[in-house]
Amino acid sequence: MAKLTKSFHRALWAFHINSGSCNGCDIEIVAALTPRYDVERFGIKLVGSPRHADVLLVTGPVTRKMAKEVRRVYEQTPDPKVVIGVGVCGMSGCVFYESYNLVGPLSEIIPVDVWVPGCPARPEAIIQGVTKAWEKLESLRGKK
Amino acid sequence: MGLDFFLFSILFVFLTMGLGLVVALFIRGIDRKLTAHMQARIGPPLRQPFLDIGKLFGKDTIIPENSIPWLYNLAPIACFASAATLLFYIPLGSLDSVLAGRGDLVLLTYLLLLPSLALTLGGFASGSPYATVGAQREMVTMVSYEFPIIIGVVALAWQMTMLFPFDPNLYAFSLSAFSAHLVWAEVGLFGWVGLALILFVFLLVTTGELAKVPFDVGEAETEIAGGLLAEYSGRNLALFYLGDCIKAVAMGGIIVAIFFPFNLSPLLSISGLQANAVDLLFFFVKIIIVLFFSLMLIRVGVARLKINQVVDVQWFTFSLICIVGLLLVWVDPWLSPVLGILGG
């Protein structure tokens, strides 16, 4: 059903899930919206509900309690969608490495399209991650 | 009324509709751009709303399991349709509206309520606790902004019926009558102050009517996840988006038609099609200026009110200002001449 129209990657709406992060990455995501970086000029905005989202920004190492919720939010997001893992946490656990409470990495819970490493990831890196997501969307459109 | 008239009307309806849609989205683009500039950001391009709509129509439309599907799907269409109907009542510059003479300001206040009502229904039908809370909040705001609006409308209608007391054929308070007779010119000093008060309240009530900051308690993204719209996605969300944009233009258009029905063409001494085009452009510019004061400036300046504060502000403060305005308009015919004698 879902079509990848041309306007798609110029109007990405992002939903932010915190799966147990230390809040460092979350603040950097908000920093990307501030006047200094202003991602709204690329049509990106943060939305309050996964139903409106095209991009899921997942921060944190996925704790045992949050795994179910992350999966659920992923399923609630309408297709086509892109998942961006922000921060090293989701990749390896970072400072929470080998904690008894983790079920990550994130890629074992939901399919991740783009990784943005960093602890925390810098706003520039997050913006670059979004451009990587554009590339991915464009290649998907090419296939159709 | 032959076939020609019928065809012409249909053509006019489609033209108004298409123009209204494009202008509404464009104005939303200007809105976002200006807001961004006021916050020292660059902001999205002017065509961003078009891209948003294009994207939303391309997305999946999810119907939640515990929703009421027919109502859930009907609400966005009802919202869009009722908002679009508003457009047909607004005189576009020097052109008369499509439905001129078939409804007046009182009907318009009811029509203005319908998109919000559709939103509320959709919120209840989507079966999510967030949406239900949002819908209840929206109902409370709807009740609270209706009162000041209706007082303002009564004052304006009062003014108009005094102009045409005994003419049953004239729709005394249709928007076309307002455009034809400048309300400011018909009153003395007291009425002038009264009308200014009513205009002030109308500008602020527009914000509440469109559920924008500081009155956006029903959508409140940061507390209740988009509230009414929490479950909506894809095409349904796009229709709500369009309905919201059109309603903003309609509300701005109503204020312009009542309070600022000036046209440029008499000044430039042009006529015919050219004049209509110039007036139309000027009309949209006026709408943007009105919306600048009632949406953008307020949104950048203040944060969201609490739900009880919304009701307090709209019921008490706005209604009080409107009642004072109504009284001033009422006493104007007697007091202003007295003032003139004293002054002279």
Ligand code: SF4
């Ligand atoms: S990557 Fe670092 S900053 Fe980001 S959530 Fe993990 S620990 Fe915090």
